[in-house]
Amino acid sequence: MSDSFFFSRTDLDRSRTQAILDDALHQTDDGELYLEYSQSEAFVFDDNRLKTASYDVSSGFGLRSVLGETTGYAHTSEFSEAALRRAAESVQAIRSGHTGTLADGPAKTNLRLYDDTNPLEEVDFATKTRLLEEINAYARDLDSRVRQVSCSLAGEWVVVEIMRPGGQLVRDVRPLVRLNVAVTAGEGDRQESGSCGFGGRQGYATYIDPAAWKPQVDEALRQALVNLEAEAAPAGEMEVVLGNGWTGVLLHEAVGHGLEGDFNRKGTSAFAGLMGQRVAAPGVTVIDDGTMERRRGSLTVDDEGTPTSRTTLIEDGILTGYMQDRLNARLMGMKATGNGRRESYEYQPMPRMTNTFMLAGNNTQEEMIASVKDGIFAVNFSGGQVDITSGKFVFNCTEAYRVQNGKIGAPLKNVALIGNGPSVLHQVSMIGNDLALDPGIGVCGKGGQGVPVGVGQPSLKIDRLTVGGAGA
8 A cells, every 4th residue: 555545545635634633633632533444245145045245335534632521523424625624623613712732642553463455355256155155055964954044254344544633644454354154953843043153354265265164054053953952041049150262252241341441430330449459359360452463353553543452451350450542541641552442434432342351270161060069051142231330241141051060961041141240250260271262253332333352261160140041
């Protein structure tokens, strides 16, 4: 690419744009011009046919001005000097006689996670649709009980540039691909589903290889067949062993959101005011890391231009850090951690997770299960809900088993895990040596915005957790 992706392709002149930006943010505390170009496509194969194929291109800019806690924001899909001037007039309204001192720009980084390759251009249309046809045929041939197969393939290529007063310009290129498979199997009148998928910030080549996608189909079918045998779940407070990997979504929701800077600055997080105090059992260390190459939540820089980083949030049970964007970090007297993220140019940035996970311990999963007298082994989740203020959560399991006297028993259906994030951290008694990250399918919602994220954790034993089931 040239020095700038946008100024060589739009009617905007770089020097005139810089002058308008400098004037708009004069005597403010912070702000930036965020420019974005996005290409995306999605294919869905269902009922033995290609049901949808879509392609979208969008572009635009967002101009933000920050003074104290007040933010002015204007966005448009029109790349013109006239549109930029209108946006500048709008964001200048927050000054209203007040003045601020412009903060220094983000530190520069030489680490670039992704090159300019556009995954949408790597593989032709026929190859992508043929992949889905092959997945459908393979899944239906695996077992006579397969009744329905649905699979999807999606990719996007996003280029962003963040321009600040004084001439600083930062660019990031962000590829993203995801493949999903859902299989429904049935016996008689009963049928159950299973799903699996994987993705990351790389091209399509990884996903069209049969050695990569066949295990995803196998796993989706395995889950469906397990669920066909599932029994009604018990209810009550009991021991729970969590599997590794995608179960980190519980950590993400029940704990991660509570460690974002805005909730803590406003005092609405269950972790507010607890910096330096014990908030989890010894051995619990939680990390947010946006620098991991090809991971779904990884970025070279965040959406304010700050380099992403590896931030330790909880270390050996002690609260040591928050995830920060520039606004909340400045108001809290802390350092921005590269967690300022937005769904697109239409939105303002806010502190968000990137890849959030718990570090491994020394126990094996077998040891954890053997220690359970009467409890649940939760292998996979479909998602859940959390109240940031209280930390209370509810998560639904898509795969879980009864455990009695250290032995795994029958699979269970309709299992819900109910608890309080901060309290659950204190109930962790065993931490597995099997840390795994999710396969690259996570999307996080906050404030009406969705962004791709990664989660992960080792297997965990939680001594007491409420299980909601058929008997609840």
